[in-house]
Amino acid sequence: MGKKQLTYSALALMLFLPSFLSVPAQAATEGKVSSKDEVVYATLNAEGNLDHIYVVNTFDVERAGKILDYGQYSSVKNLTDLKELNQEGEKIEMEAPEGKFTYQGNMNENTELPWDVKVSYVLDGKKVDPSGLAGKSGHLDIHIDTAENESGDSVFYENYLLQMSMSLPNTYENIEAADGMVANAGKNKQVTFTVMPGKEKKLTVEADVKDFEFKGVEIAAVPSTLPIDTTGTEGMTGDMSELSNAIGKLNEGVAELETGVTQLNNGAASLRDGSAQYKNGVAELNGSSSQLVGASGSIRDALATINKSLAGQSADVDLSSLNELPAGLNQLAGGLNETAAGITKLKDNYAQAYAALDVAIKGIPASQVTEEEIAALRESSPNPEVVDKLAASNAAAQKVKGTYDSVNQAFAAVEPSLNQMSGAVTEISAQLTSISNNLSASLKETDMSGLAELQKGLSELSAKYGDFHSGLVSYTDGVGQLSSNYGKLHSGIAELAGGTGELEGGVSDLHDGTSELHQETKDLPEKMQEEINKMMDEYDKSDFKPVSFVSGENEKVSSVQFVIKTESIEKEKEEEKKAEPEKEKGFWELFLDLFR
Incomplete structure (x- = not known):
């Protein structure tokens, strides 16, 4: 029995020994990276306080070999193969094959998000702690406040668009979101909000809930690349030109x-x-x-x-x-x-x-201004009192005539x-x-x-x-x-x-009023175009160049995205009866399983 056991041991030693005795034929070559993508995953508790952050880094490797990356990670993990990653301080060294190479880095505890997110819950008019909210029924308000985190990197706050979504069961009634959009999504209602770059926002969702459970708030932060079509602005400025000219003619009249x-x-x-x-x-x-x-x-x-x-x-x-x-x-x-x-x-x-007298009165136009014309002028005029004076004056002139x-x-x-x-x-x-x-x-x-x-x-x-x-x-x-x-x-x-x-x-x-109105509106098309250009400059981030979230030393960053999720609120489930643990197998049984 001992002899047979020795034979198996020798066989195993022969199988593994070559892998330890092998020597690399040549030194590792330098790899070449064409671009890098970062996806930042952050988990928040139910009230919006940060729990932890990790980043999934994906490289587009043109030439296989050794590549470097930087980040304030507490630990890193290779997600592409089983090769170990070498971490020294903020520098991470790795052997990457050609193609896509991905690894995960868990951020240090002092890392901050660019946004400060606060979530609060009000049930039947009283603020409640989320820990005691599961299974409750009543009228619930969920408040989400977003603002800039002074401790975070402002470049993302100024240039990134926040898309917030939450899923509520169809069993909840009277779901309302004043600044959001509510849509059907299978058996659930999908509530979606959008927060523009550099803007603080206070959002509210309310509903009549029963046996409350909540999967949390999901937030995606991406660069603002909203397509801004300027073709319609030409028509708007053209209409404003016509209005300005009409006001000028009105003033002359x-x-x-x-x-x-x-x-x-x-x-x-x-x-x-x-x-x-x-x-x-x-x-x-x-x-x-x-x-x-x-x-x-x-x-x-x-x-x-x-x-x-x-x-x-x-x-x-x-x-x-x-x-x-x-x-x-x-x-x-x-x-x-x-x-x-x-x-x-x-x-x-x-x-x-x-x-x-005869010449003066005959000089008053015989045609009267209709109620429809006065109503249209009142809608287009920024000063209705001037239009009222015009209408009264016209009526008085017609009465005199x-x-x-x-x-x-x-x-x-x-x-x-x-x-x-x-x-x-x-x-x-x-x-x-x-x-x-x-x-x-x-x-x-x-x-x-x-x-x-x-x-x-x-x-x-x-x-x-x-x-x-x-x-x-x-x-x-x-x-x-x-x-x-x-x-x-x-x-x-x-x-x-x-x-x-x-x-x-x-x-x-009236003439003083129309003159003032004409002075204020004669440059209206140009002013309107300036406001349109200003708005476009504020929201058009097409010239934004991505920067790394984890380290300023990283280069060739093509995109950085954030996926943020708050903790779910769920009822406690009854503990299932645990199955009997299997008997732990020894090394030899595990080795034999390879051939079975």
């Missing part, structure tokens, strides 16, 4: 409107002043009508008395009072001439004011009436002058023998003057009615002038 409203207001003011003069003149004329009628009545009575006295053919007739009659008639005619001159002057002033159109015939009829009135007063004055002249001539050439003929003429004069006096009374009554009615018309003209004054002030404010 408001400037023209302001000029027209100013002319309208000046015309209305002139009309108001002329109307006030006319009103005062008519009032003054009406005030003197009683005196005029009284004087005319006295003349009428005097003529009637003289005529009555002469009718008696008295030889002792006193003609001294009759001699005073022509002077009274001339004085009355002179007063009427002054009245006619005042009416003529009033007519001329009115004609000028009316012509200015409509009011003027409705009373235009009355305005137009005033001037002919004044002209007719002036002519009638002038004609009456001329008749009085003629009567006075004829009477004076008759008195000079008449003696007592011609008294009968004089009496006859005075009788006719008295009769005619009675008709004249009746006409004069009718005229003064008309002047009274004109004075009363024109007072109302003047009030309307004054109100119109006040309205145009307010309109001018409103349009002036």
Whole structure:
């Protein structure tokens, strides 16, 4: 039995001995690496505190041989073959075959991630520790806060995009993620968030949970290589150019409107002043009508008395009072001439004011701004108050134009009436002058023998003057009615002038607003393009060159990625009955198993 056992031992020694006695034919050659990839795996606890980090390094080896790598590893492990790795401080030396070569390095405990991740849980409004959350039911909020880790490498925080995801069972109800996307993933709901480079973020997922379990938060950090398509920006800036040009045209139109409203207001003011003069003149004329009628009545009575006295053919007739009659008639005619001159002057002033008003109001565009146009302008304008003023001013202008159109015939009829009135007063004055002249001539050439003929003429004069006096009374009554009615018309003209004054002030404010708006928006396309370029520069990391996470001495790094996961929250499972351990095999049995 001992002999047989010795034979087996000798056989085993013969099989293994050559491997120890073999000597390498030549020294190891230097390998050549074309690129290196790093994938950083980090495990966090349920609250986001760092547990441990390891890195999987993958080399693209162009020529087999010895290669070097650097990293602050507590230990390393070959993942490609069974060859040992030589670690001296931060330097790792290895024999790598041609092709892909991979090894794992476990980072030192003082290694920090570039991001600070905090996860908290609130169940039914109360913050709970994750250790006691498994199996609970209720309304759960999961808060994830990300920020820069001041102790980490900022180059990754500034240039890497975070993609966070978590899986929740479909049995959970009312799943909501304000800044994320919720999608179906088989029997689960997949919640995904994106955090842009260099940005802090506070994220929340809420759901009604039952018998809660959670697989944790998975975070992938990769370089931001979002494709930014700039073709659409040309259309946007083109639209902004059209808007800017439209605002410029609007400002020009408001400037023209302001000029027209100013002319309208000046015309209305002139009309108001002329109307006030006319009103005062008519009032003054009406005030003197009683005196005029009284004087005319006295003349009428005097003529009637003289005529009555002469009718008696008295030889002792006193003609001294009759001699005073022509002077009274001339004085009355002179007063009427002054009245006619005042009416003529009033007519001329009115004609000028009316012509200015007519031109100004006809200058207001007849087309009205529609409600749809105002609504569209209000949506495109950064200052809705300016648009409201424009709408109010336009409405006021249209109201003035409509009011003027409705009373235009009355305005137009005033001037002919004044002209007719002036002519009638002038004609009456001329008749009085003629009567006075004829009477004076008759008195000079008449003696007592011609008294009968004089009496006859005075009788006719008295009769005619009675008709004249009746006409004069009718005229003064008309002047009274004109004075009363024109007072109302003047009030309307004054109100119109006040309205145009307010309109001018409103349009002036509007023009100031549109001018300011135009100044602010005339460079809008260029400013918008600058903001677009700024945004693109902020998020376009296409020029970023990867650097090693583990050591600045590593070269030819083509990519560095991070895979970060928080600890799962699971219910405790019942311990399964452990199977009986197999009897440990000896060396010889293990050796024989190679041939079985």
